[in-house]
Each structure stands twice: as C-alpha cells, then as structure tokens.
Amino acid sequence: EEPKNRKWYLFLTWLSYLLAIFTKESGVFYILLLPLYDLCMRRISFRTLLSRDYTPNLVVPIIFFVFYLLLRWNAIGEMIGADKLYGQVPISERIVQIPGLFTKYLSLLLFPWHLSIVHPADQLIWVNFPFNMLAFLITLFIIGGIVISWRKNPLICFCLLWLGVGLLPALNIFPLAVQILEHRLYVPSVGFVLIITFGVNNLLTKIHWMNGYRYALVAILLIYGYLSYIRLPIWQNSETLWTDVIEKAPNSSRAYFNLAGYYFEQQQYEKTIDMLKKYLPLKPNDFLGYSKLRQTYFIMGRYDQAADVCRQMIALNPRNENRYIETGKFFEQLNMIDSAKAIYLEGLLVDSNFAELHYHLGRLYEYEDNLVLAEHEYHRVIGLEPSHALAYFDLGRLLVRKNDYHLAISTIEKGMQFATPSKEVLRLLSTLYISTGNEQKAQELSQRFSDSSK
16 A cells, blocks of 8 residues: 555556456456445545545546446347346346345355255245245345444455445346356355454454464364365266255256266266156256257167157147257158158148248158159248248259259259359259250359359
8 A cells, every 4th residue: 555556556456357357247346346445444435435536546447347348248238137038037026036145145155064056046945935034134134234334343344345245246136047056155255254254353352262263263164174075075077966966956957957968978878868857847848858868769779769759849839840850850860751751741730831841841752753742842942932042952953853954954043042052963053054055154163163162
C-alpha cells in the first residue's frame, strides 16, 4: 500500500482479474471484491467509492468485464447466464430456491461428508417444507452477521462477503445446467476458511486459552484431512467414481449413463447393457441412451434385441423421420432388405412427405433392379425437395441403365447446381458426354474439376 508500489499493485490486480475471467466464467463476479475490500478493510466511505479519485482503480477491470461479456454474448447469445439453454425454470422460482441452495453449499463446507460429484436437485431437502423455512432463517442469519460485523469486525465482514460473492454464480440466479456441484465451492471456501480461523482465534482469546488455538488447528487439519483421504479411492477410475454416485443417489440417471460409457470403452458389454437398462427408465425419452443400447446389442451380435430397440425408438417419436432412417440403415447393414423397406414404408404411412425416406426406398428398389419403382421414388424426392442433389445423381445413373443418355445428362447437371458430385458420377457424366458426341463438354468438365481440386 506504499505509494511507490501502488502501480504494481494495481497492475497485478488487473492482470489477475483478466486471467481469472478467462479461466472460469464465475470469476467475473469477483470484481465486486475490489470495492468491498476497500469498504471493509480500508474503511473508505461510499461517497469516496464514487469519487473521481477512486473510480480510476476500477476502470481497467470494468473494461475487461465488459469485453468478456461482449465475447460471451457473441459466442452463446447471452451476456450473463444461459437462459436459452437452461432457462426453463422461471426467475421467480429460482429466487425462491436461493436460500435452499445457499444452505446446501454451506452444509457441504461445514460437514464435508457424503460427498459426491452428483447432488440431484430434485432430492434437495432444503427447498421443501419445512426445511426451506430453516434454510431461509440460516440465510437471514448470515446476512445479519454481515450487517453486525460491518461495524464490529471488518475482517469477518469481508470474509462473509467473499463467501457470498463466491456463491453468487452458484445459486442459480442465472440459469445453470446443474444446480449443485461441489467444485463451485473451491474459491468461496477461502472466505469460509478465514471465518473459521479468526472465529476460533477470537473465541480462544476471550477465554484466555491461546494454547488451545494450536490444538484446534491440529484437530481441524486432522478431521478434514482424514475426510479427504478416505475419499481418494473414489477417484481411482470412472467405475469407482460413478458407482459411488449410484450408492449415494440411486436415481441419478447421469451416473448410470456415464458408467455404461465406461464399460463400453472397456468392452464389458453385458455390464453396459445392465447400466443402460437402469438408465432408460429414468430417462425414457433419451434417444442417445437407446442408440448406445442398440449399438451394444449390434456389437454383441444380438440383432433381434437391437431391432427391438429400434422399434422402441420409433414408438417414442413416430413422426420423427430420422428414427425410421436409422432403423432402416440398421437393417440394411444386416442385409435384411425386406425389413428395411418395411420400415421406410411404415414411416411413409405416417407422413408421405418424408423426402429422405422416399430416397432410401428408391435406392433399395434400385438395388433389387426394380427400376420403375426406383425411378418413381427419385422423382417423388425431387418433387418434395427440389434441391436434393443425391436424388438427381442417382436418378441420372438409373436413366443410364435405361439407355436414356440425354435425359441422364440433364438430370445430373441439375443436381450439380446444388452440390458437387462424387468422382464416380463425374466419370459417368464424362463418359455420357463422349458417348453423345460432346467431347468438348467432357474436356471442360475434366478441366473444371481438376482446377477446383487444386
């Protein structure tokens, strides 16, 4: 705080803040600690805080803050929070839940056992009666502590404010994907630790037992150190981690899915299936879970069960074209062409305007040499989606098989207005030009695409 060091002090403060906000977005809130420190510890007045002499201290971090918000808005469309992603819960409901979330985090600091990387929000007792009333009283007690210590003990006041500022981004005021995560306590715990330290010190000073200070510190270190030590085996691998979550929160869908992913990577497919079967009743509309289960059955050669999963996926959302395409492709992989056709036709019964289903059905008809039906399906695709380049290219190939070269050329050329054809189609078109006496077009085609490849 000496004048000769002030510039370096400010520079390092600004640099630290810049590094903080680009390390973890919750760091933006810690700009509040700068004026709060001066109000508590340097005892400046609110009038001084707004004066011309003080304002320059905050100009640079405020510029950093605004710059970060602009970048964030450009990236995800939100300056603070993510309402578009996680804003399903109304702001009024999120405000009501603040005391419950605050009390939950406070309890994790005070009593760090039964720890887990997953704390399901729907199992949080502090947001339900009568515990929500107790959470409200605890929150009021902390606020009261800030007000009282403002005059009596500025250091304790600043520590409480540090804890409060640190928890601001964790209280779901701004929508969060996951409401409770233990690692959000890392930086706020600095304020908590200082409160405990000074609280123990002041207590023992009043009772004139300063030797007890050492014993208290040793006791705290031993207790918290032991709690940390016994949790270390949980982090051995993904299996121990997610198994621990399941033991503590049996209804945590995320734990089953992630554990299934670990078993899948380890090629333990029976365990993968077991976890996914427990996951899907908790998340019955998650197509990713069904897709992983289908893939596992397929790898194990249990094709009938994989097909059953495909049917379940269609039943969940019968008007989703992609579900029929995924299932049809699955049967194509198994060379079960009739089953694939049946799936595509089933989808078209739901909605005959599914262009992609017509396209895949046309390809199957062509595979079976049923050129009339294949041509009909390709024309239907083009009618529904005039920019479907692949339909033009496949229709052009089909017309070549019918010896209708001129129509094949014009069809492929139309498709080229919407996408670049494959090398196979380009070779076919070049051959068609030569066959119809258009050697110059063949040369131009070759030149055009050889230049573009460079």
